[in-house]
Amino acid sequence: MSDDILGTEQVSKVYQQGEVKVRALQDVSVQMKSGEFIVIVGPSGSGKSTLLNILGGMDVPTSGRVIYAGRSLAELDESELTDYRRNEIGFVFQLYNLLSALTARENVQLATELVNSPLELDEVMHKVGLDDRMDHFPSQMSGGEQQRVAIARALAKNPGVLLCDEPTGALDYETGIKILGLLRELNRDYGTTVAIITHNTAVADMGDRVLRMRSGEIVEQRENDDPVPAERIVW
Amino acid sequence: MRSLDRRLLRTAAESKLQIMAVVVIITLALISLVVLTNVYENLNQSLLDYYERQSFAHLFAELTPQPPEYVEGLSSLREIEQAEGRVVADVRMDVGRDIYPELHLVGLPQDGLLNRPQIVEGSPPTRGEVALLTGFAEANGLQVGDEVDLIVRGEAISVEVSATASSPEFLYPVTDIQQIFAPDQKNRGIALADMGFAADILGKSGQINEASFTVAEGYSQQDAEDAVEDAMEGHGLLRVLTRDDQVSNYSVMLRMEQMEDLSHSVPVVFLAIAAVIIYMLLLRMVESDRPTIGVLKATGYTDREVLLHYLKYALAMGGAGAVLGMGIGHLLVRPVAEFVFLQFFDMPFLHVQLNWALIAVGGALTLVFCGGTGLLAARGVLRIVPADAMRPPAPPAGKRNLLEVYLPRLWDGLTFFTRLSLRQLFRNKKRFVLAVLGVAFAYTLVVLPFYLLGIVDAIAFEQYEEFEVYDYALIFDQPASESAISELRREADIGIMEPMIQYPFTVSKGWREESVPVRALPEGASLQRFENERGQRVSIPSSGILVCEYMAGALGVEPGDRIRMSSQATDEREYTVEVREVIRQTIGSVMYTSHETMQKMTGQGDAYTGALVQSPDDLRYRLREVGNIGLIMSVQQILEGFGEMMGVVIALCSILVILGGVFAFAILFNVATVGITERVREFSSMRVLGYDSKAVYRIVLHENVLATALGLLLGAPLGHMTIVAVIEAFQRTEMLYMPVPFHPVSHLFATALVCAFVAVVMGAVWFRIKNIDLLEALSARMT
Structure with missing residues (x-):
């Protein structure tokens, strides 16, 4: 394992929801190393998605710091934060969030057009196993295929970190396993740091490192010396 | 093409009807700008050229009979450049019909300098001859070479038609303000004759009874009028008319002003309506595209790029409408100019030169309206935080509304569905206000032409049936x-x-x-x-x-x-x-x-x-031989003229009603469908709970009935104020003073039409609600 690439220091997040204050994160400190495959598990409402959004520069903490490659995100202005999301981070969402009016290829192009040194589009599509579905619209694809497009879209920018929010949450078991396998393979082949958040504790076994969250706090953090291949995970 | 631009084209197809409506309205705006402005400018320029070429006078004076030298002396006034006397009288002409048409006979000096007629066919009249204005000659089947009798003080004087002609004084062939709406070329004509001959047959040999003047450089018409009045005071001056008050020129200028006003106002009205629809369209698009905006921002697109993406919709619609409108408009300029020209003016030539600068004006106007509105509507993009956008929007805070707090008894007495509808209205005030304003605006658009239809009738019949009750x-x-x-x-x-x-x-x-x-x-x-x-x-x-x-x-x-x-x-x-x-x-x-x-x-x-x-008898026939009657003005004849004109007015106002109706419908339809689209998930949830489509429809119906009622209540005074403003701005002059009575019939028609539109819109809403795909609406997170 190499140096720290992305992390938080004492990050808290409080939401104002109507007249109620919701404490989503409380003094969370976490470090992600370059090339690491990290799994963050926890039940609904434990603060996983909030942490991921803050790590990805999609949301700002109420207190604490987010550090990327030694630089605090708080120092970045709006346009630098956009550059950060554009060049350093790739997002994969539970419900894919593809643009329905664009084909698979065009959804990926949406990302490659943004950055200076994207990965080769055909190569990425091949890697996610969608060579023959490139000109299909999302409505013509299965959930697994749509998630592959979403992963290809995130990966094609050649980001430093891939943040995946419940990437298998909307998929059946078989497809979910394949997607996890794909993420692991990409992590290995491209050296991209991958963070997966999930409520599925079985997935934790495949991470290099596992963080367990509850009620906005990290309650356990452990290294996994013998990560399990995706195909051996059962839930 | 970039992926986002591709998305723009494909998602545009989903709103193709609304987009087409916007493009059509912008096209109409640009057509009206190009056509009305070009037609106005060309007619105006042709008119000024014609006036210049024929030396149309700036000032006219009516006099008691005077020797010609008296007027010539006035040219020594420093305010006057040229002065010329002439003989004018109203006579009649026997053209072989029972009724002798009235003829305004103008005796001009040979080689006269001012108000020179342009001979269309034949040669200038000498002694024993007259030149007739083309319209009168055509209406009575008279040709060059025909012999006709002038009836002067009961005596018939035979003359030959030497020419047909046009005159800068009678471009609009009327001599009296009473005829301004309906020139009757068959029964009232204008003839030009040699001044000496005219004076002889009118019993004014060696005399003149009118003078015309041009104003010297550096002086205004008012200066010249004052100077002439001072110089001639007590010396036979009856009245002085400036060119502005001369009836034909006044009529021509009135139409020119109306056309100029239209060329300014019509494109702006069209563009404003397009802007309203664009605003609603983009507002809805940004709201329903929240997750997409979140994805784009999460992917690394900047606020500016995302904003530009939505702005492009507005600009693309504006661009398409502008190109189409300006293209079609430029093709229409010549035929429309020729039509208007032939319809209203008796002028022998028309120059048509296109004003290409209008392309820049049209482009800039479209950019301001479409771009500005697009920016206004899409600026919500900036407020969307990507992390929030990925979550469904938080429900608006619920609180008791004013009725619940202050009139709890009334509130409790309302049916469940009425309470549900009212809660929706209080929760989404902006949408409700938009709907009320839409109805009020629609009302204003249709009440004006209905009113104009009613008022033209009032002008003619009130004046001649209520007040001037003679025949x-x-x-x-x-x-x-x-x-x-x-x-x-x-x-x-x-x-x-x-x-x-x-x-x-x-x-x-x-x-x-x-x-x-x-x-x-x-x-x-x-x-x-x-x-x-x-x-x-x-x-x-x-x-x-x-x-x-x-x-x-x-x-x-x-x-x-x-x-x-x-x-x-x-x-x-x-x-x-x-x-x-x-x-x-x-x-x-x-x-x-x-x-x-x-x-x-x-x-x-x-x-x-x-x-x-x-x-009850036709005095024009009975008194045709009686001497000392210069003019017999028949009210029946004027009313018949109005009747004919009413046909044209009804056609024009009908077009306005249809246009107003189309706009009104577009606004109401958009307000309603945007409302439904925003609430598809909410309605689907109700359906899943067990409510049928009718129950859901009833909620929307309640809301729309209330919005319509309030819109009509607001629209009635707003419409009346618009009518008053339009009439006061355009129709209050010395010649024409249009009344602005409250005209209940026009309000009744406008109310009926707006209600009909609302009914059609509600029909469309019913189909939309009935066809909501529950599963798709509730489960779809695909953007």
Whole structure:
């Protein structure tokens, strides 16, 4: 394992929801190393998605710091934060969030057009196993295929970190396993740091490192010396 | 093409009807801009060229008969460049029909400098000849070389038609403001003759009775008018008219002004409506695209890029409409200009030169309206935080509404569905206000043309059926005594005949001064009635004067004020007279007094200049041979002219109603469908709970009925205010003073039409609600 690439220091997040204050994160400190495959598990409402959004520069903490490659995100202005999301981070969402009016290829192009040194589009599509579905619209694809497009879209920018929010949450078991396998393979082949958040504790076994969250706090953090291949995970 | 641009094209297809509506409206806006502006500019330029080429005078003076040298001397005034005398009289012409058409005969000097006619066919008239204006010749089937009789003071004088011609003085072929709406080319014509010949047959040999002038460089028409009035005061001057007040030029300019006003207002109205629809379209798009915006921002697109993506919709619609509109508009300029030209003006040439600068103006206007609105609607993009956008929007905070708090009993008495609808309205006030404004705006758009339809009718029939209830007005060549009038009445077997005395006066109050005809009628006059501003009947006062609304405004007088009056008929002696009432008068501006008051001022006892007559017979036929009658004005003839014009007005107003209707419908439809699209998930949830489509529809129906009712309540005063503003801005002049009564019928029609639109829109809403795919609406997170 190499140096720290992305992390938080004492990050808290409080939401104002109507007249109620919701404490989503409380003094969370976490470090992600370059090339690491990290799994963050926890039940609904434990603060996983909030942490991921803050790590990805999609949301700002109420207190604490987010550090990327030694630089605090708080120092970045709006346009630098956009550059950060554009060049350093790739997002994969539970419900894919593809643009329905664009084909698979065009959804990926949406990302490659943004950055200076994207990965080769055909190569990425091949890697996610969608060579023959490139000109299909999302409505013509299965959930697994749509998630592959979403992963290809995130990966094609050649980001430093891939943040995946419940990437298998909307998929059946078989497809979910394949997607996890794909993420692991990409992590290995491209050296991209991958963070997966999930409520599925079985997935934790495949991470290099596992963080367990509850009620906005990290309650356990452990290294996994013998990560399990995706195909051996059962839930 | 970039991926986002591809998305733009594909998602545009989903709203193709609305987008097409916007593009069509922008196209119409640009067509109207290009066509109206080009037509206006070309007609105006052609007109000015024609006036210049034919030396159309700036000033006209009516005189008692004078030697020609008298007028020529006036050219020495420094304010005057050229002065020229002429002989003018109203005669009649025997064209082989029972009725002799009235003919305005203008005797011009040979080689005259001013108001030169342009010969269309034939040669300039010499002794024994006349040139006829083309429209009159055509309407009566007269050709060059025909022999016709002029009827002058009851005598027939044979003349030959030497030419057909046009004249800068009679581009719009009327000589009297009463004909302004309906020139009757068959029964009222204009003939030009040699001045010497005209003077001889009119019994004015060696004399002139009119003069025309051009203004010297560096002086205004007003300077010249003042100078001429000063120089001629007490020397036979009856009245001075500037070019602006000359009837034909006034009519032409009125139409020019209307066209210029239209060229400014119509494109802006169209663009404003397009802007409203774009605003609603983009607002909805941004709201329903929240997750997409979140993805784009999460992927690394900047706020500017995402904003530009939505702005491109507005700009693309504007661009498409602008290109189409300007293309079609430029093709239409020439045919429309020629049509308008032929329709209204008797002018021998028309220059058409396209104003290419309008492309820049049109482009800039479209950019401002579409781009500005797009920016306004899409700026919500900036507020969307990517992390929030990925979550469904938080429900708006629920709280008790005003009815619940202040009128709990009323609230409790409402049905469940009404309460549900009201809660929605209070929760989404912006949408509700938009719907109310949409209905009010739609109402305003359709009530105006309905009102115009009603009011044109009112102008003609109120004036001639309510107030001027005579059948004919006779104008004598020379003042006649009461006994001569009685004799005429007996000989012609006329029922009621009321003698009148009419002279032009200069009337002033303080620093304000106006020239106005004053008509004296017998005290118990029954053939002309009057009504004050409050709608009460008023009769001719034994002393004092009745002042029409326009003049009251121009002089700043009200009942009880005293005004100063003088005239050539009073040998320029000034009299002070009390204003007894301000009366309503739509066409023309005249003041009324009694015979006694007029006779005191003029010092002439038994001398009447005309008479009002009530007779079922056709006096134009019966009196055609009688001498001393210069003009027989038939009210029936005027009303027939109005009838013909009404056809054109109805057609124009119908187009306005249809246009207003299309816009109104577009606005209401968009407001309603945007509302439904925003609430598809909510309605689907209700359906899943067990409510059927009808129940959901009932909620929307409640909301729309309330919005419509409030919109109509707001629309009625708004519509009336718009009508008043439009009429006051465009239709309040000395020549024409349009009333603005509350016209319930137009409001009734507008209400019915808007309700019909709402009903159609609700039909569309029903189909939309009925066809909601529950599963898709509830589960779809695909953006």
